[in-house]
Amino acid sequence: MRNEASVRPAAKLGVRGLTQQFGVRGGNAALTVLKDIDLEIPAGKFVSLIGESGCGKSTLLRIMAGLLKPTYGEVRHDGAAISGINQALGFVFQQDAVFPWLTVEQNVEYGPKSRGLPKQERKRLVAEWCETVGLSNFRKAYPKHLSGGMRKRVDLARAYANSPDVLLMDEPFGALDVQTKAKMQEAVLDLWQRTGKTVVFVTHDLEEAVFLSDLVVVLKSRPGEVHSIVPIEIARPRSEETRLSDEFAAAKRALWHEMQTAREPRS
Numbered sequence: 089m090r091n092e093a094s095v096r097p098a099a100k101l102g103v104r105g106l107t108q109q110f111g112v113r114g115g116n117a118a119l120t121v122l123k124d125i126d127l128e129i130p131a132g133k134f135v136s137l138i139g140e141s142g143c144g145k146s147t148l149l150r151i152m153a154g155l156l157k158p159t160y161g162e163v164r165h166d167g168a169a170i171s172g173i174n175q176a177l178g179f180v181f182q183q184d185a186v187f188p189w190l191t192v193e194q195n196v197e198y199g200p201k202s203r204g205l206p207k208q209e210r211k212r213l214v215a216e217w218c219e220t221v222g223l224s225n226f227r228k229a230y231p232k233h234l235s236g237g238m239r240k241r242v243d244l245a246r247a248y249a250n251s252p253d254v255l256l257m258d259e260p261f262g263a264l265d266v267q268t269k270a271k272m273q274e275a276v277l278d279l280w281q282r283t284g285k286t287v288v289f290v291t292h293d294l295e296e297a298v299f300l301s302d303l304v305v306v307l308k309s310r311p312g313e314v315h316s317i318v319p320i321e322i323a324r325p326r327s328e329e330t331r332l333s334d335e336f337a338a339a340k341r342a343l344w345h346e347m348q349t350a351r352e353p354r355s
Contacts, residue, residue, distance in 0.1 A: 099128035099164075100254060100286045101152055106161030107311075108147055121147050123311040125161070129254075134280055134287045136297040136304045138343075140351060144312030145290045146182075146258050152288060153179045153256050165254065175203070178252030182259045184239045186231045186246070193218060193227040195242050199250040217245035220282075221275065237268040244279065254286045261296070270328070273299055277326060294347070298339045299326060306346045315350040318343055 106125040109118040122144040129135050137145045150156040152163050154170045154177060163170045165177065186195050193214045200210045218224050221241040231239055240260060247255060257276075261269045277300060280287055291297050297304045297320075304318045322335050330336055 100131040100133075100166065101127075101129035101288070102164040102167075103127040103129075103148075103152070104162050104164065106148075106151065106158050106163065108144065108151065108156075109159045120311040122151075122158075123313050125312070125314060127305065127314055129286060129288055130303075131286055132284050133302045134277075134289065134300055136289045136291055136301040137307065138291055138294070138297050138304055138347070139307030139312065139315075140309050140347075141292065143307040143309035145292075145307060148307075148312065149179075149256050149258050149288060149290050153177050155179070175250065176253040178247040178250055178255045180243050180247050180255065180257040180260045182262055184231070184236075184243065186239055186242045188231050191228050191230055192223055192234075192242055192245075195231075196245045196249050199246060203250075213249045217249045220248070220279065221245045235268070236264050237272055240264070240272055241275065244276070248279065248283070252285065254288065257287065257289045259290050259292065262292075269296075274327070276300065281325065294340055294343050295331070298322070298336060298343060299331060304343060304346075306343070306350050308350045316346050318346055 103125050106122060107120065108122040109120050111118055125148065137148060139145055147156065151158050152170070154163075154173050165174065170177070187198065190198065196214045196217055197210050200213050205213075214227070215224075218227050221244055223238065223241055223245065226234065226238065231242065234242070243260065261272050264272060273296060276287075289297075289300060291300075301320045304320060306315045306318060307313065308315045320339050322330060322333075322339060
């Protein structure tokens with residue numbers, strides 16, 4: 089277990105000296121949400137961010153995506169500073185982000201079409217990713233006719249059709265029932281193993297973090313700081329049987345311990 093995160097130029101994403109503050113309405117004081125974050129996300133790894141509510145997980149992810157500018161510090165992608173939205177960084181939101189007025193295939197095609205890809209290439213991407221996420225038979229359907237899990241599959245297909253180098257996911261399965269959530273976790277792992285993309289995944293679910301991750305970053309709260317980085321040394325590929333193993337239980341206990349120590353009062 090590493091209790092300090094280092095940043096090396098080889099990191100796929102490098103977070104350096106990052107502090108985020110928000111102004112307090114009606115006064116000059118500022119609320120510090122994240123403080124002195126130094127972190128590296130290795131290429132090709134599945135990394136989860138976890139911590140109690142209000143620790144700044146989602147804020148950190150949005151800064152990584154270029155959706156939010158940090159007050160201090162920076163995020164680098166392959167050594168280059170991130171400034172604004174970057175096509176190489178795909179984002180899957182907590183809530184459904186599908187366009188309700190577009191069909192499944194039109195949603196998946198939206199990004200490539202916006203980038204000006206030729207029609208034949210767009211058709212190929214739509215066919216590939218609808219099949220990959222199991223929606224080939226629903227290409228003409230509108231989101232209102234799909235279950236929550238199926239709409240999440242549309243989100244995933246749309247993100248991957250843009251060919252991102254890094255996929256950032258903000259508690260994407262939090263609103264799903266237990267069985268659907270488990271299926272979507274397996275689907276995400278399958279996509280990750282097929283593509284080799286780097287994934288950063290925000291969750292508050294210990295079991296989800298253990299099942300998915302190579303590394304789990306545990307954040308302290310108020311303000312959010314890196315408490316520890318926990319490696320999950322469970323063999324891959326992982327399946328439903330993995331969740332029943334002694335190894336899985338031990339990893340979950342270790343992560344639980346880190347979460348508890350992260351909550352301890354600051355000296």
